Amino acid sequence: MSDNKKVVVYVRLKDGVLDPQGVTIHKALIQMGYTDFVSVRSGRFFELEIDDSGGDIDRKIDEVCSKLLANPVIEKYVVEKA
Amino acid sequence: MKVGVVTFPGSNCDYDSYTAVKHILEEEVEFLWHKSTDLAGSDLVILPGGFAYGDYLRAGAIARFSLIMEKVIKFAYSGGMVIGICNGFQVLTECGLLPGALMRNHHLRFSCKFVYLRVEDNTGRFTNACRKHEVLKIPIAHGEGNYFYHDDVVRALEENGQVAFRYVDRTGEVTDEANPNGSLNNIAGIVNREGNVLGMMPHPERAVESIIGSVDGLKVFESVRAACVQVAGAGGK
Structure with a gap:
């Protein structure tokens, strides 16, 4: 059995940053008749499997998120431990 | 002037840049493979258009960690010109x-x-061959060119004169209709604080012969050539 650590990283646009995809999806929902849906924000997630025997894993996860997975200029991220 | 054109896997405008420099400007030019760590003595490094590394994750996100980029970043920090x-x-x-x-x-x-x-x-290294507020006709080809940053940073860019090019109508007016992608303040191209790094969404290398619609892009390259001569004259390389 693998005892690797698993985390999920959710990356989304910061509040206030226009999300044209979310807006377009929302427009489609309205057109489909789902008028009770007020807004849509899109994002993406990453499932990471980590051999944590090297230690210092939280710092490494944070680095990976801020250096690569998310662009801190426009995006924010949340790490969810499985 | 010696120009290095970086080729990432997925670059597709590297030959356009190469051709513009070699056959139109008639200057020395070399391709720089993304795994190389040698800029081959370039005075100017061009990061071309395309979809480097498939634009996976985000456009440019993977390319920035390629081997050649370490050298390009050092080159830029030491004052080298990069477009x-x-x-x-x-x-x-x-x-x-x-x-x-x-x-x-x-x-x-x-x-x-x-x-x-x-x-x-028009005082910068990339625009000195242009007149102030000259209107250039240059093509764009992108899906992600919507320039964004926080208001205070954009204000600083404006105040520092770092906005090199703005989308306008043919008469030179900044209008919403002339903005092809939603960029803040119609920004099409900016330079860094030191003025040796230019980023622009439009393709000057695709506007270098009248038979393909415009020669206005040449002015960007001619500006760099003039800047190189100036550096050489001042006792630089």
């Missing part, structure tokens, strides 16, 4: 050589057409 065109501009913002980010076009479509650019500052 990022389209995808190259995205690489420059991802690696932090230029501020801001290029987001999905506000209308979500890929936009491929000629646009008009106004030269906002």
Whole structure:
């Protein structure tokens, strides 16, 4: 059995940053008749499997998120431990 | 002037840049493979358009960690001239050589057409062959060219004269209709604080012969050539 650590990283646009995809999806929902849906924000997630025997894993996860997975200029991220 | 054109896997405007420099400007030019760690003595490095590493994750996000980029970043920090065109501009913002980010076009479509650019500052290394507020006709071809950053940073860019080009109509007016992607303040191209790194979404290398619609892009390269001569004259390389 693998005892690797698993985390999920959710990356989304910061509040206030226009999300044209979310807006377009929302427009489609309205057109489909789902008028009770007020807004849509899109994002993406990453499932990471980590051999944590090297230690210092939280710092490494944070680095990976801020250096690569998310662009801190426009995006924010949340790490969810499985 | 010696020019190095970086080729990432997925670059598709590297030959356009190479051809413009070699056959139109008639200057020395060399391709620089993304795994290389040698800039081959370039005076100017061009990060070309395309879809480096498939634009996976975000445009430019993977390319910025390629081996050649370590050298390009060092080169830029030591004052070397770098132009990022389209995808190259995205690489420059991802690696932090230029501020801001290029987001999905506000209308979500890929936009491929000629646009008009106004030269906002003609004293820089990339624009000295232009007249102040000259209007250039240069094509764009991108889906993610929507320049964005926080208001205070954009204000600083404006105040420092770092906005090189702005999308305008053919008469030089900044209008919403002339903005092809939703960029803040109609920004089409910016330079870093030191003025040796330019990022622009439009493709000057595709506007170098009248038979393909415009020769206005040549002015960017001619400006760099003039800047190189000036450096040489001042006792530089």
